[in-house]
Amino acid sequence: MEFAGLTDRGRMRARNEDALLMRPARGLFAVADGMGGHAGGDVASRIAVDVLDERLLATGPEPGGDVIAAAIRAGHEAILRAARADRALDGMGTTLTALQLGPGEAACTVGHIGDSRAYRLREGALSQLTRDQTWVQEQVDLGTLTPEQARTHPRAAILTDALGIETIDLEIQILEPACEAGDLVLLCSDGLVAGLTDTDIADILTAHASLDDAARALIDTANAAGGPDNITVALVRIG
Numbered sequence: 315m316e317f318a319g320l321t322d323r324g325r326m327r328a329r330n331e332d333a334l335l336m337r338p339a340r341g342l343f344a345v346a347d348g349m350g351g352h353a354g355g356d357v358a359s360r361i362a363v364d365v366l367d368e369r370l371l372a373t374g375p376e377p378g379g380d381v382i383a384a385a386i387r388a389g390h391e392a393i394l395r396a397a398r399a400d401r402a403l404d405g406m407g408t409t410l411t412a413l414q415l416g417p418g419e420a421a422c423t424v425g426h427i428g429d430s431r432a433y434r435l436r437e438g439a440l441s442q443l444t445r446d447q448t449w450v451q452e453q454v455d456l457g458t459l460t461p462e463q464a465r466t467h468p469r470a471a472i473l474t475d476a477l478g479i480e481t482i483d484l485e486i487q488i489l490e491p492a493c494e495a496g497d498l499v500l501l502c503s504d505g506l507v508a509g510l511t512d513t514d515i516a517d518i519l520t521a522h523a524s525l526d527d528a529a530r531a532l533i534d535t536a537n538a539a540g541g542p543d544n545i546t547v548a549l550v551r552i553g
């Protein structure tokens with residue numbers, strides 16, 4: 315297995331509220347994109363990945379989908395507790411998209427909430443594995459927006475689900491996509507897709523043999539397109 319990851323503040327934001335988790339020895343990778351309040355976004359995204367990391371470490375190697383869902387829910391509850399304990403953090407929340415390789419070879423599980431994304435590149439073809447939990451995605455499903463209109467829509471950032479939002483009935487997506495040796499999985503925050511189409515992403519990934527170079531090129535291209543938001547990418551090539 316090869317991997318690379320980078321997180322970047324982008325060009326417009328004062329702080330980076332994304333969080334990146336890479337635990338290659340355990341086959342665990344995650345991206346979280348925090349939001350809310352003056353100080354809360356980076357706290358929420360950090361809690362989400364730290365609780366996921368701790369819970370999955372405690373439950374042993376190669377956890378299944380139900381264990382991953384429970385670890386994500388534990389992060390949600392930890393964010394709520396932190397927000398209740400400090401009013402400055404009230405209203406913070408975060409997305410979370412996690413990849414767990416295993417159990418065994420050529421198996422993987424994706425746990426997801428919000429509008430960060432997991433993609434799989436196989437033989438040059440890029441597929442989005444996760445479904446955005448956003449208002450614009452609902453409009454795409456209804457046929458009132460095209461995917462391209464949704465990508466650049468002024469309301470593109472409105473989430474319909476996230477960790478740390480008290481009133482929400484969490485719908486954690488647990489996916490078990492087919493994965494095989496040579497597949498490349500990309501986890502990213504929405505700062506990447508704000509400036510790049512899926513075709514742009516596929517072209518960059520296929521143009522770079524080194525995952526470190528590909529991760530850097532994704533960040534640089536998103537910044538060249540304006541870098542309106544924090545940008546985080548994790549790349550994992552299945553061995």
Ligand code: CA
Pocket residue numbers: 347503504505543544
């Ligand atoms: Ca974002």
